[in-house]
Amino acid sequence: MAKAIEDIQTLGEIMQAAHEKLSRDHWDYLIGGAETETTLLRNRQALEEIAFRPRVLNNVSEIDPSTELLGKKTSLPILLAPIGSAEQLDPEGMLPAAKAAAEFGVGIVKSSVATPDIEEAAEKSGADLIFQLYVRGDDAWIYEHLKRVEAAGYVGFCLTVDSAQYGRRERDKVKGFRPTQRSRVSGVNYQAALDWGVVERLRTQTELPLILKGIATAEDAEIAANLGVDVIYISNHGGRQLDHGRGAIEVLPEVVDAVGDQATVIIDGGFYHGADILKAIALGANAVGLGRLYGFGLGAFGQAGVKRxxxxxxxxxxxxxxxxxxxxxxQLSPDHVHPAAPVRLPNPTSAFHLFDVDDGPY
Ligand SMILES: Cc1cc2nc3c(=O)[nH]c(=O)nc-3n(C[C@H](O)[C@H](O)[C@H](O)COP(=O)(O)O)c2cc1C
Known part of the structure; x- marks a missing residue:
């Protein structure tokens, strides 16, 4: 039985509460990945293949886990990643998560395919918001969104670049389930037609930090940094787009090598615990994006759940x-980590080893 929020002490209990609260369709939409879910599982596997090399006797009586991201102080080295169709997790969409982010002093990325709209999210949340766009029109259409985002006081503009096609989510397909925002699919070909020229032109249109989300190689990170992109956001979309990709953290060292100090590096994919996040910081990431983890909080308990x-x-x-x-x-550096054999086979919720969430047959 899932617990009341006051009694919750671990992240696994929040995952379990979300599993109990959400309908099967909404749970599968949140937890699932594309096709065989190999990329999804590799996100966890790759994190579990990293062990720590701790140092002792350093006087750690005062700890400061805060840092800066896009020129703003953030209380933890994290960012809440964009979640489309967030209204399946909470009737108010991403707004309760944005309010929790503001309360806690971390940033959040608002998906263009989640309610509420650009202006309402900014007015009602008080959060450091980044806007993430799925492109459904030409350059002029992109710039219209950019102007609204600038006027509403967002702190960054993010293009997701790993979604030339919508991933084949088999959990949804076998049940004929379509997420709320998938009914509005006109203009998807603009996303497929994106190229570096769009990024180059967009760079000239704004002073806002520009973020490319979905970079998965050093080659693309280097092109982006040379075009003046401020943030290289390493992501495989939580394993929801291309199947048979690498685990996200496997990509991190080559990207850090390629961009050096030229750009900020954010990474997401399978980060479900504090230790996971510190592995990425040790390997040179500036911050870590969280997707499903705060989705559990939002789905189980709304704003209070994300805060917890x-x-x-x-x-x-x-x-x-x-x-x-x-x-x-x-103080964290690659000297704090070491390759290791994983201790368990991953499954979508294996980060929470106390909870066996069995979904039964489809
Ligand atoms: C339910 C759900 C919806 C998502 N919607 C979007 C979206 O609208 N835009 C986007 O760029 N990424 C989207 N993503 C990907 C996340 O932003 C993030 O890259 C991914 O969830 C990170 O992996 P994690 O869930 O293992 O932390 C979505 C992910 C999930 C789980």
Whole structure:
């Protein structure tokens, strides 16, 4: 039985509460990936193939897990990633998550395919918002969105570039389930037609930090950085787009090598615990995006659930930093990690080893 929020002490309990609360269709939409879900599983596998090399006797009585992202202070080195059709998790869409992000002092990316709209999300949340666009029109259409985003006070503009086609989510397909926002699919060919020229022209249109989400190789990271993209966002969309990709964290070292200090590096995909996040920071990421993890909080308990996710994550991060022997994030380096054999086979919820969430047959 899932617990009341006041009794929850671990992230696994929040996952379990979301599993109990959400309909099967909405759970599958949240948790699932594309095709055989190999990319999805590799996100976890790759994280579990990293062990820590802790240092001791460093006086860790005061720990500061905060950092800066896009010129703003963030209380943890994280960003809430865009979740489309968030209204399947909470009737108010992404707004409760944005309010929790504001309360906790972390940023959030608003998906162009999640309610509420650009202006309402900004007015009602008070959060440091980044806008993420799926392109459904020509350059002029993109710039119209950009102007609205600038006028509403967003702190960054993000193009998702790993979605030339909508991933084949078999969990949804076998049930004939279509997420709320998939009914509005006109103009998808503009997303397929995106190229570097669009990015180059977009760069000339705004002073806002520009983020490309869905970079998966050093080659593309280098092109982006040379075009003046501010943030290289490494992502395989949580395993929801191309199947048989690498685990996200496997991509991180080559991207960090390729861009050096030229751009900020964010990564997401399979990060469900404080320790996971610190592995990415040690390998050179500036921040880590969270998708499903805060989706569990939103789906189970709305704003309070997302806040509880962030609180527990902060406890986990502070605990792991102390045990690694660092007092701030800048002290983490590749010397703190080491290759290791994974201890279990991954499944979509294997990060929460106490909870066996069995969905039964389709
Ligand atoms: C339910 C759901 C909806 C998503 N919608 C979007 C979206 O609208 N735009 C986007 O760029 N990424 C979207 N993503 C991908 C996330 O932003 C993020 O890259 C991914 O969830 C990270 O993996 P994680 O869930 O393992 O943390 C979505 C992910 C999920 C789980």
């Amino acid at each position: 996710v962030l609180e527990i994550l902060a406890e986990e991060i502070i605990s792991a930093m102390a045990l690694l022997g660092v007092t701030n994030l800048a």
